[in-house]
Amino acid sequence: MYLSSSRSADLASGARGGPGAQAPPPPTGRGARRVAPVVLTLGVVSLVTDVSAEMVTAVLPVYLVLGLGLSPMAFGMLDGLYNGATALSRLLGGLVADRFRQHRTVAAIGYGISAGCKLLLPAAGGVSAIGGVLAADRAGKGLRTAPRDALISMAATPAEQGRAFGVHRAMDTAGALFGPPVALAVLWVTADAYDAVFVLSFCFAAFGLLVLLLFVRDPTPGGVTTGVERGVDAAAGAGPRAGQAADRAPVRLRDAAAVLRVPGFARVCLAALVLGATTVGDAMLYLLLQRHTDLSPHLFPLLPLGTALVFLLLAVPAGGAGDRYGRGRVFLAGHVALLCGYLVLLAPLPDGALIVAIPGLLGLFYAGTDGVLMALAAPAAPAALRGGALALVQTGQAGGRALGAAGFGTAWTLYGPHTAGILAAAGLALALLAAAVLLAGGTLTPGGTRPTGPKGASR
16 A cells, blocks of 8 residues: 555654654564665666667767757757756646656656657657657656656555655666767667667657556555545645545546645745755866866766766665654755865866865765655655655755856856855855744654645644
């Protein structure tokens, strides 16, 4: 059973202590190292899918600019479309999955769309056709993300959310590390046949989809209302049995909006948005590093690989630390690592120290924020609204990061990279103070977010 089981309900409501009880301590010993089989299965799906995605990402710039003759401006436009097409589909995926209680099915549709796009890329001949394929690929990614994360959160107990997401993100990142070498090996064997890369990428994506369809099932409806769901019901003004009824009644849009009235969840959303708005994209930081160190362009692709390797090594420990010491604290600590990255780029350090420090700090940032944010937000939403709730958090964070990237690029153009770096560091420091205030209380304690009632009383 998932979160609706009696054991999960006891954990969410403080075991025998009722709604007002404190969350139980995280499990210790051998049992604390276990994760649900569905988390491992979804990790395999993400690992294989990321091999597929990173194979394409590794060769796409060369294929488009050198192979098809696109101008850098056209590629820049496509790159922006490629990274910005997920917002609406992410919300749609979460809400539809909740509405029909078909998280696995909606995730599978998203994985299927992305897989099909791998075969369409070689057939796309112009900028508009390529842009449409890339937008569809990103839409598929957005469609699957929230339902997949909802399945992970519903498979783990409230006290084990951080570790579950950490294990999944580590497996996902392993796929990102394998993708580029596989693509380069295919190009070497086939004498630069890009079509072979796309076909093999499709095969990996199709295998991941097959694993999802064969071995992942949606949570069983029904069961006991958890303490978290009772908090949501109270915040929304619903009766005491509304959580139980939600397991059977269709989820409407106004029901999904009720999760924003839960103070704990709303604070997490706002903190993610504020911090996202002061987050500079990886590419910008790598470009700043290259400018400071005169790093050879041939070594430039090693920077994201270094970041991914650190992320892979630290994702599980960071998730476990969130379960033990408070996910809000770990989430803030991840952004402190990012702030240190900003400051390192402003300091007169040797080139070697900069080249090692920036990928390492970025990897630490992602380990402390990516899965940890989902583990922080998930317990504040009932299972019936989990997909849409996580989509709201992800979209808010992505929107904030889009603003942050645009603002930093504008500051760099107007005032130069050094001044832009100072402004970014100052903005992130202020955002950290604001987020610490927003996340104070239950969101900073072990066990994650504990919602409060309508009058602010602890539930």
